[in-house]
Amino acid sequence: GIQVEQSPPDLILQEGANSTLRCNFSDSVNNLQWFHQNPWGQLINLFYIPSGTKQNGRLSATTVATERYSLLYISSSQTTDSGVYFCAVTPPYNFNKFYFGSGTKLNVKP
Amino acid sequence: EADIYQTPRYLVIGTGKKITLECSQTMGHDKMYWYQQDPGMELHLIHYSYGVNSTEKGDLSSESTVSRIRTEHFPLTLESARPSHTSQYLCASSDRGQSSGNTIYFGEGSWLTVV
Numbered sequence: 001g002i003q004v005e006q007s008p009p010d011l012i013l014q015e016g017a018n019s020t021l022r023c024n025f026s027d028s029v030n031n032l033q034w035f036h037q038n039p040w041g042q043l044i045n046l047f048y049i050p051s052g053t054k055q056n057g058r059l060s061a062t063t064v065a066t067e068r069y070s071l072l073y074i075s076s077s078q079t080t081d082s083g084v085y086f087c088a089v090t091p092p093y094n095f096n097k098f099y100f101g102s103g104t105k106l107n108v109k110p
Numbered sequence: 111e112a113d114i115y116q117t118p119r120y121l122v123i124g125t126g127k128k129i130t131l132e133c134s135q136t137m138g139h140d141k142m143y144w145y146q147q148d149p150g151m152e153l154h155l156i157h158y159s160y161g162v163n164s165t166e167k168g169d170l171s172s173e174s175t176v177s178r179i180r181t182e183h184f185p186l187t188l189e190s191a192r193p194s195h196t197s198q199y200l201c202a203s204s205d206r207g208q209s210s211g212n213t214i215y216f217g218e219g220s221w222l223t224v225v
Binding site: 030031033035037040041042043045048084086088090095096098100102103105 | 141143147149150151152153155158160198200204212213214215216217218219221
């Protein structure tokens with residue numbers, strides 16, 4: 001299967017700071033999603049981004065499929081951004097199979 | 111966002127009890143999944159279904175069972191709960207086909223504590 005590695009594993013920010021989260025994957029993918037897991041455990045879809053760049057408010061994401069990585073940018077962080085960020089990919093030979101990274105735990109301090 | 115619902119959200123039960131976690135989605139998705147996750151840790155796939163009357167075990171061995179009698183419904187059952195089953199259980203579904211991106215959506219999760 002595909003190996004998905006996320007970095008950093010833990011991140012502490014002061015409110016207002018910017019950050020970049022990274023997701024590396026070991027093989028070609030036809031799907032990449034970013035999620036935010038809130039303190040109550042719910043996984044919220046942030047982006048579906050198999051390639052290119054997307055922006056949604058203070059969040060943006062870029063996937064460079066040929067180099068097998070994706071980046072999630074958080075600007076002007078807020079305490080509500082705290083939680084765990086996961087990326088998930090599916091390979092072209094089995095787009096029903098989702099491979100998740102182990103997550104980046106973000107703590108934004110006031 | 112997604113229309114996928116899980117009940118109960120929180121449950122505390124005694125060892126040896128039988129429990130069914132309910133999951134329903136109203137999006138008409140063929141594919142549904144159950145993941146087990148300890149707080150802030152990796153997600154582990156325990157069961158999945160590609161359609162009615164189709165169920166498969168996932169990557170993580172689990173003592174639970176599932177059924178898929180209707181497209182919208184994918185319940186998970188523990189016949190005899192143990193403290194090691196204490197965890198969060200996340201139900202998910204995904205849309206069809208590469209053209210639509212095959213996006214996966216999650217329910218709010220069911221927190222199970224076995225005492």
